[in-house]
Structure formats: C-alpha cells, structure tokens
Amino acid sequence: MFGYFLTRLGMFIPTFLGVTLISFMFIRVLPGDPIIVMAGERGMSEERYQEMVEKLGFDKPVLEQYWDYLVGVLHGDLGESFVTKKPVWDEFFALFPATLELSICAMIFAVALGLPAGVIAAVNRGKFFDRALMSSALIGYSMPIFWWALLLIIVFSGNLGWTPVSGRIDLLYYFPSVTGFMLIDSLLSGQEGAFGSAVRHLILPTIVLGTIPLAVIARQTRSAMLEVLGEDYIRTARAKGLAPARINGLHALRNALIPVITVIGLSVGTLLAGAILTETIFSWPGIGKWMVDSIFRRDYPVVQGGLLMIAVIVMLVNLLVDVLYGVINPKIRRR
C-alpha cells in the first residue's frame, strides 16, 4: 500500500511541472501589461517603466524567467503579488479557508442528496421518482451557474428575504479569525446569532456551487447501482432473505461507490472552478474572487501561484480517491 502511494506520488512530478509551465505561459500570453495596469490612469515615465521591467525581471528571456520561477516554487516561494507586495503564499492561506468552507459545504450538500437520490432512482427504475429525478438532474447539470445563482438570489433574498445576498456574515458581528472557517469562528466567538448568520450566508452559495456535482453524483450513483443490482452477488443476498434496505444500502451501494467516488474526486476540480464564479456572484472572499481580480490586474505571481495550488489540491484529492478504491473494494487493493 505504501509503495503504491509513493508510485502515485511520483506521478505527481510531471503533472506538477506541466501545471507550472502552463500557468506561467498562459498569463503571459494574455494581452495587457502588468506594469501599465499597476501605474493606473496616471501612467508612468519611460525611465520608471524600464526600472520596473528590470525589477520584475521581464527583461530576461522567458525561459530564464520560468526557470527562476520554478526554482522559487521548489523552494516554497510562490513570489509576491505585484499589487499588494505580500507573499502569494500568505494571501492564499488567508483566503483559502473561505473557499474550503464553501466547497466542503457544497460537497456535503451534493453527496448527502445525490447518493440517496441515485440509489432510490435505481431501485425504482422507470417509475415516476426515477424519471422526475433524472430530468431534474439533467436540468441542474445544464443550467448556467450564474443564472441559477441570480434566480435563487431574486427569489430567496429578494422576494422572500430569507437569506442575505452576499458576504460571509452580517457586519454586526466582528471577531478575530481563528481557524478561518466562519462556521467555527462564529461559534468560538460566543456572540449570539453569529453562527446563525454565518449559516444563512452559506446556504445560497452552497446550493449554487453544489448543484452540478449533485446532478453528476445522482446520475452516476443511479447508473452504477443499476449495474450492480444485476450482479450475481445481489441475487445471493436476496436468496439469503435480507431486507431490501440492507441489500441496496450495503451490498449494492458499497460496490457502486467506486465509480461514484471517482466522479466525486473529479468534481473537486469542477467545484474549485465553479467557486470562482460563485464567489464572484456572492462576493465571497475566497481564492476564486482573488484569482479573478488578479487576472484582471495581470498579477502574474498570484495567478500562477493560485493555479498551482488549485492543481495540487485537485491532484491530492484524486490521490485520496485512488487510496479509497482499495478501502472500499479490496479486490482493487494492491499487494
């Protein structure tokens, strides 16, 4: 198992290098000059411009710039933001908990609803619930995130006034950040109503971000369950006189989980990509919004560092998924 883990970790290296290269090149291919953006509307003198070019190392050949960047990354230095002059690393970790909190909630939402829905649909194949669920899943999957978000905001925040429109917590509450997770921090602060406010702020972003993974998980669970339910060992379980709940929920679901956790792992990538849009819509102060802002500012180190960190997270999650395969189904386990 440990050796298997190491092999998988070794396969990270080319992916990692690829991500650094692509993120480095991608931002430079975009039209626009970070120095001019930095200067703002007032512009800057030719001498000052040259000074900045040298300071940021733009006068060197691109390959050399990449090499310098790579060496920095391998030493744990993602560089400093052009705009804030703070290390990318620090900024990332200040904002990441907000994104993580939202992503975890969205994932829990998607799995908690998608898994049972898929199982029930498969067991009641062809009946009303199955058809209704699969059509709504298709709608959920094809709906543009931003439109869905606006729709929910109009109905639940605008018309009904149940949930706030944006942010992580009401401005009434202030407490120092301990963990970076608003749900935990608001509880720790002990302020009355703070936790409730944090929860209300989370609801709509969670639903918006979780909708696509929910649809994917429900559909995948259904099809995996349908396949498993036709297996011989399910017939054996029924021949043992087990109750249908136990057969579907334990004997079948455990086998159906392999493809399901695969899509859950892949959804993490979608989720982080979706977070960028969702955070922008809900003014959620996470890395998504930070990245979008940085792209507009041509803040090269932030975009590179942010992309790299997201890629590493997605890779780690998928490594975890690979390890989980063996836990769920021992037949897949390597010696």
Place this chain on the structure above:
Amino acid sequence: MSLLDIRNLTVEFATASGQFRAVDGVDLSVDKGELMAIVGESGSGKSVSMLALMGLLPWTATITADQLSFEGIDLTKISARDRRKIIGKDIAMIFQEPMSSLNPCFTVGFQIKEALRIHLGLNRKDRHQRAIELFDQVGIPAPESRLNTFPHQMSGGMNQRVMIAMAIACKPKLLIADEPTTALDVTIQAQILDLLVRLRDEQGMGLVLITHDMGVVAETAERVQVQYAGQKVEEQAVKDLFRTPRHPYTTALLNALPERATSKMLPTIPGVVPGQFDRPKGCLFSPRCQYADDLCRSLPPTPHSAEFGKARCHYVEKITTGELA
C-alpha cells in the same frame, strides 16, 4: 404432505417483443430428505422455475401457479416480509458461478455471519463459533483464518464451499443447487457433489439439483424430472429413467451420453430448444423428434400416467411396446 409442492407453475417475461413463456405449467414435489434432480438443456426453464420459487426473478417476470407451497404455506399468498423469513432460512439456494455469487466487498466471514445474525439472531461470539463449524463442515481447511479472506482470494471450488456453508447456515429444510458444479474443474465437481449428498444425509434436508449433466443425475439423485422448453416432459425414479426412458427427448438425452455410445460417432439431438419466436404449435419437441407426425405437430400432448413417467408424448405407449421404433 410433501416438503415442497408446486402445481402448474408458469413464468412469463415481459420482453420488448411481447410475453415470453419460460416456464409452462411445471409441477414439482419434493419430500423431506429427498434428492430430486431437474435436467434439461439450456433454456428449458430449470433455473427460472426455482428462482420463481425463491422470489428472485426480476420485476419483468409474471409468476402464476395453482400452488406454490412449502411445508403447507403457500408462498404466493404471504407478504414479502414473511417470505424473507423462509427464504434463506428454510429454503436456501446455491448458484452456478461461485466466483461472482459472493460480494467482492465483504469478507466471506461477514457474509456467512450475516445470515446467522438475521435469521437466528446469534450474538457475535456464537456467530463466529458457528461460522467456523460451518466452514469445517463443508471442508474448508483452516476455517478460522479463512473467515477473514475476501472471495477473490480463494479458488472457485473454495468459494462454492463458502456458498454451501452460507446456504446450510440456518439448517434449511430444502436446498436448491442450481448447476453447482458447472463452473468448476472436473476434479472439484465430484468433491462438491459428494459434499452436497453428505450434507443432505447429515441434515435430512430435501435437495433439488438442477443440472444438464445426466452423469451427475445417475450418481446422485433418487428421482429425476426432465424439462424441455419450459415444460416438464417426464418424471421417474432415477433407476427406472435410465432403464426405461419414456419420453423420446429423455431417450435422446441418454443416448447422447458418451458412456452409452455404441458407435464411434456420439449421437446428438439435432436442432435447438425453441425460443420465443419459433415455438411449435403442437408438441414442443416435435421439430426434433424422430417419431413426430402430423398429430404431434398440431396438438400439444398432455402428461401420461405415472406408469409411463408422466411423459408428455402422444406415442409413449406405442414407443414402449416397440410399435414405433
């Protein structure tokens, strides 16, 4: 009262091209401790009739029967919940493919103890003890350590032993073995059959052995019923069946046994079992029968008396007396 009594069982499957009748008016009765064999080619409805009894057919199947009773309880008239108290406890079944019949995600120990917990309500310690006993009983070496292995870590023969141990866990009164040796090596086949016969003797349970191997029937069974295209065509004690087969189909099956071959070429039965679209109007065996005439092709025969093996044939008497040969 016989242990199992099935009268006029019919199973139809809804298919895209209409209803398909897989089992057509089959009767079967098994007494306590009796070893009954059901033989027939693939597609003759042997497995389907037993799966119908167990309630294991998919929802596309429609099951009708005049009687489907086990120990006097009509299984078609009780609720699914009550039925589950009988299935797996008093009636158990083992299947053709031991490798795919066990759940790959759970240890064999878990799978056998599950049956013990649900039907007998044994506690953890007793379950463990009983599981070891059962593994020992079916001839699994080092039973205690085997409990923690997964199905894929064992051979097909071992897996079939696990299946058998699981089936007899609650001391069933009836065990249905659906081609239990088909997927196994020849050397293992004999061992598994011996095991089944021994367990039948030890526990006094009825055993229904579904097979297409006449050799297996000759070695093990007491009574045998021959099925063809979903119908029962003959039923006799094994000795009588091998000595005087009544139905032309049975005769042809026996002639196809290598042990009985008299010439260098092994006799075969030309053609195949009729399917959904080529079901004959009269006797279902008529297209392949050497004696078939216009009567056979137009009118389906009814079963004869027990004296003639309940054979479904218009000409049983004539064939017996040698008038038709």
